[in-house]
Amino acid sequence: MFRDRGPAWRQANAGHVSLGQLKVTSAIESCRRASLGGHVERSEDCVHTQIAYNACRNRHCPKCQGAAAKQWLAEREADLLPVLYFHVVFTLPAGIADIAYQNKAVIYDLVFKASAETLTTIAADPKHLGARIGITSVLHSWGSALTQHPHVHMIVPGGGISPDGTRWVSCRPGFFLPVRVLSRLYRRLLLEKLIATHKAGRPYVFGNQTPLADAQAFAAHLAPLRNAEWVVYAKRPFGGPEAVLAYLSRYTHRVAIANSRLIALDQHGVTFRWKDYRVEGRGRQKIMILATGEFIRRFLIHVLPKGFNRIRHYGLLARGACAGNIARARELLAIKKREDAPTETIADADKPRCPCCGGRMILIELFVRGETPRHSPAAPTRAIRIDTS
Structure with missing residues (x-):
């Protein structure tokens, strides 16, 4: 899609596409092509x-996030604890999401x-849990139809370390923290x-939002949101650490739309599957057709600013103190340290095998951008059919 329609779309929208968006389109168009070199x-x-x-x-390329997700998950596996894990979602209201469109970072x-801050504050309150918790947060800026819908997914262990550090405090079975209390503090x-x-002079506003530069106008814009119910959603707890990893593998390195959801690219536009969450049951799965230019526009509005980290860790899982906190949590939960087993690494498991004999493939040549490899690929293998009828 980007290779066939991208150049014409960029020319038609010249001056309205950011440098970051141009870099993403160029990267996706060049991915796994001779222009990037290879081996x-x-x-x-x-x-x-x-x-x-x-x-x-x-990080916005659908093809490239699979390997990155596997490596990230391998590193996170050591941080998992044998406790219930909960999934909490914080959504940004539409009135603020419109401002975020121009001020993503x-x-x-x-x-x-x-x-x-909401989750750690309520969890530390003795009325609720009374413990220091750990959080892994992942930002998604899209809805299923590629519209602007910023929200944060949080994966949280069902408990934490007591303030004095002497015991592990577990939450009630099947219940983490009260959603309404979380919503109001958030x-x-x-x-x-x-x-x-x-x-302090930010966020920046321009276009039809220019009047919001005035402090009183900005406060008036936010005023209706003070009495509205904000969406904070707590899902049922996961079945165990394995289920947490499986879920994280689908969420941490996800882009706005995966190739698997695309159905067709033709003269009518782009056809893809999406979920209408306003509908319950099987009717939620729907098909949408967008003009190719509109599809590209929607995809690119979810390009994040350079250097913006969309996976973050808080509390017990904050990177600086994570190892020590996990070790203490395991000690309090009376978990023996796992012995390192000589298992196959993620990198080894991902190494390709020969399609002919199944043997290990070894590197024999590297070539950089603009070079032509000296070796030629083997002819496609043909299956030999022996008819014994």
């Missing part, structure tokens, strides 16, 4: 040779901070942070 591999057990072109490794950062904290940020 040549040959089987150890036969003469089969194949060329593999380099990936773009852009500022507003999304506030959402991360307000949601994490609303207050985020609105306070927005007002403070506006007084």
Whole structure:
């Protein structure tokens, strides 16, 4: 899609596409093509040779996030505890999401901070849990139809370490923290942070939002949100650590839409599957057709600012103190340290096998951008059919 229609779309929208968006389109169009260079591999057990072109490794490319997710999950596996895990979702109201469209780095950062502060504050309250908890947060800015819908997914162990560090405090079975209490504190904290940020000269507003540069106009814009119910959703707990990993593998490195949801690209536009969450049951699954230009526009509005981290850790799982906190939690839960077993690593498991003999492929040549490999790929293998009828 990007290779066939991208150049014409960029030309038609010149001056309205950011540098970050241009880099994403260029990366996706070049991914796994000769323009990025690559390497040549040959089987150890036969003469089969194949060329593999380099990936773009852009975090918005659907093809490149699979390997990154596997590596990230391998690193997170050591942090899992044998307790219930809960999934909590904090959503940004539409009135603020419109401002976030022009100020992604500022507003999304506030959402991360307000949601994490909400969860850690309520969990530390003796009326609820009375413990220090750990949080893994993942930002998604899209809805299923690629519309602007910023929200933060949080994966949280069902308990935490007591303030004095002497015991593990478990939550009630099947219940983590009261959603309504979370919603109201989240609303207050985020609105306070927005007002403070506006007084400091940000967020920037332009176009039809220019009047919001005035402090009184900005406060009036936020006023209706003070009495509205904000969406904070707590899902049922996971079945165990394995279920947590399976879920994280689908969420942490997800892009706005995966190739698997695409159905067709033709003269009518782009056809893809989406979920209408306003509908219950099987009717939720629907088909949408968008003009190719509109589809590309919707995909690119979810390109994040350069350097913005959309996976963050808080509390016990904060990167600086995570190892020590996990070790203490395991000690309090009376979990023996797992012995390192000589298992196959993620990197080894991902190494390709020869399609002819199943043997290990070894690297025999590297070539950079603009070079042509000296070796030629083997001819496609043909299955030999023996008719014994």
